Amino acid sequence: xxxxxxxxxAQYNTTTFGITLCGAEFGENNLPGIxxxxxxxxxxxEINYFAxxxxxIIQLPIRWERIQRTLGGDLDKQEMFYINQxxxxxxxxxxxxxxxxxxxxxxxxxxxxxxxxxxxxxRANYKDVWNKLANALKNKQxxxxxxxxxxxxxxxxxxxxxxxxxxxxxxREVDNTHTILVDGDNYSGPETWVAFNDNLKYLIDPANKxxxxxxxxxxxxxxxxxxxxxxxSGVDAMTGVNRIKPFIKWLKENNKKGFVGExxxxxxxKRWLTVMDNFLRYLIENNIGGCYWAAxxxxxxxxxxxxxxxxxxxxxxxxxxxxxxxxRAVAINDK
Numbered sequence: 119x120x121x122x123x124x125x126x127x128a129q130y131n132t133t134t135f136g137i138t139l140c141g142a143e144f145g146e147n148n149l150p151g152i153x154x155x156x157x158x159x160x161x162x163x164e165i166n167y168f169a170x171x172x173x174x175i176i177q178l179p180i181r182w183e184r185i186q187r188t189l190g191g192d193l194d195k196q197e198m199f200y201i202n203q204x205x206x207x208x209x210x211x212x213x214x215x216x217x218x219x220x221x222x223x224x225x226x227x228x229x230x231x232x233x234x235x236x237x238x239x240x241r242a243n244y245k246d247v248w249n250k251l252a253n254a255l256k257n258k259q260x261x262x263x264x265x266x267x268x269x270x271x272x273x274x275x276x277x278x279x280x281x282x283x284x285x286x287x288x289x290r291e292v293d294n295t296h297t298i299l300v301d302g303d304n305y306s307g308p309e310t311w312v313a314f315n316d317n318l319k320y321l322i323d324p325a326n327k328x329x330x331x332x333x334x335x336x337x338x339x340x341x342x343x344x345x346x347x348x349x350x351s352g353v354d355a356m357t358g359v360n361r362i363k364p365f366i367k368w369l370k371e372n373n374k375k376g377f378v379g380e381x382x383x384x385x386x387x388k389r390w391l392t393v394m395d396n397f398l399r400y401l402i403e404n405n406i407g408g409c410y411w412a413a414x415x416x417x418x419x420x421x422x423x424x425x426x427x428x429x430x431x432x433x434x435x436x437x438x439x440x441x442x443x444x445x446r447a448v449a450i451n452d453k
Contacts (some may be wrong), residue, residue, distance in 0.1 A: 130138060132359075133402055133405060133406060133407040134174045134407035135175070135398075135407050135409070136173045136174050136175025136213070136214070136407075136409045136410075137168055137173055137176060137413050137424060138177040138178075138218070138380070138409050138411050138412040139164055139165075139178060139412070139414055140179055140412045140413065140416070140417065141158040141414045141415065142158070142159050142160075142179060142181070142201075143158060143179035143220040144156065144157040144202070144393030144416060145157040145178055146226075146317045149183040149184060149226055149229075150181075150183060150184045150194075150219065151184065153200075157203055158415065159200045160176075160178070160204060160414065161415070161417070162191050163413075164415065164425075165204075165207050165211055165213065166211065167426060168209035168213070168413070169212070171439050173213060174214060175213065175215070175216060175262050176208055176214075176215055176216075177215075177216040177218050177265070177409045178201070178204055178215060178217055178218060179218040179219075179220035179268065180197075180217060180220060181219075181220060182223060182225055183221075183226050185197045185198065185201070185247075185248045185251070186250070189227075189239065190246055191252065192250075193247075193250050193254060198254060201217070202254075202255075203236070205261070208260060209258075209259070209260040212260075214260050215260055216261075216262045216264075216265050216299060217251070217255065217261070217265065218265040218268050218379070219248075219265065219268060221268065221270050221387075222268060222270060222271060223267055223269075223271060223278065224269070225243070227239070233273055233274060233276045234273075234281045235275075241281050244284055244288075245285060246288065247288075248285040248289050248290055249288035249289065249292060252264060252289040252293040253293070255296075256292055256295065259380055261296045263297040263298065263329060263377075264298050264299065265379060266285040266289075266300060266301075267281075268301055268306075268340030268379075269301055269305040269306050269453060270302075271303065271304055273303060278303040279317050279320075280282040283322065286298055286321060286322070286323055286359050290323065290324050294324065295309040295327075296323070297327045297328070297329050298323060298327060298329070298349055299329050299331045299377060300321065300331060300377070301333070302315035302331075302332065303315055305333060305340075306330070306332050306380075307333065307334075308333075308334050308361055308362045308364055308365035309361055309364050309365075309368075311364055311365045311368055312364060312368055315330075319368075319372045319374060328375070329374075329375045329376065329377050330369065330374055331376070331377050332376065332377075332378050332379070333379060333381070334358065334378055334397070335382065336357050336361070336390070336394070336397070337353070338352055338353070341350075344384045344421060344422070347386075348387040348389050355389075355392050356393075356395050356396060357393055358394060358396060360434050362400065366404050369406075377406065377407050377408060378406060378407070378408030379408065379409050380393070380408075380409065380412075381397065381411060382410055382411040382424075384421035385421055385432055385433045391434070394434070394438070398437075398438070398441050402441070411425055412424070413425040422434075
């Protein structure tokens with residue numbers, strides 16, 4: 119049985135860990151919204167803090183409606199300025215960046231959601247935005263991945279496979295260098311990965327740089343809301359390991375690369391720390407990295423937040439820090 123792990127630096131050679139810095143995707147009910155009123159971008163101080171902890175990756179969630187305010191139109195210049203600045207600030211600290219489209223398989227028009235594939239939001243529209251984003255960012259050497267859609271779900275007749283392939287095609291028309299990170303349907307849950315996402319193994323990437331992305335939480339309903347206490351959640355120290363196993367098994371059987379782009383625990387019971395520790399050790403043993411959800415100045419009292427309070431680390435960081443390392447996944451040019 120796995121126990122609370124002591125992780126050596128030698129184990130980090132094949133894995134990459136980081137955090138998700140939220141804010142740029144906030145204000146989903148106020149789109150496109152007003153910067154620093156409805157949404158915000160991470161600061162250099164935040165980047166510096168997580169760099170000091172050894173974070174190799176920072177994920178930046180963004181909203182499609184904000185960066186492309188008219189479907190098929192140009193990318194918003196001001197938003198792209200913020201995104202480019204963030205990427206460059208991370209590069210200065212030797213940190214890789216994943217750009218995450220935090221839209222759940224949808225796009226809002228006049229505050230009404232449309233699933234990708236509907237006449238109002240076509241797959242051609244989806245291909246277009248990723249073609250333009252990749253073209254704008256293709257020369258950034260510290261891009262870890264383009265995460266083409268966070269947690270598609272309830273896609274109805276508009277199957278996620280076809281939409282994902284369109285995004286891949288759009289990116290590869292202009293960029294054959296960077297990794298493409300593909301979430302699965304049904305919120306990218308690892309336990310239901312085979313039932314909902316087995317066909318993703320047939321996605322075609324001419325650059326052969328796909329990585330599949332599961333999100334794994336340890337509460338009873340797998341949502342990451344942690345509404346119930348540890349005892350009422352019916353979990354134990356091995357819950358995280360058992361939940362991620364089906365995803366890892368699928369990766370191995372299909373010779374695919376994987377990542378866990380979201381996991382996190384509340385700070386209200388130290389037993390959650392053991393669950394996460396065992397989970398992270400299991401990822402290390404299977405050569406899989408991941409990013410903690412989440413950090414960001416606007417989370418306030420969000421129980422999963424790993425954003426420090428003043429100069430004080432959150433309890434989660436006391437465990438997570440040993441899985442972070444100063445060794446970078448790739449060489450980054452000096453800025």
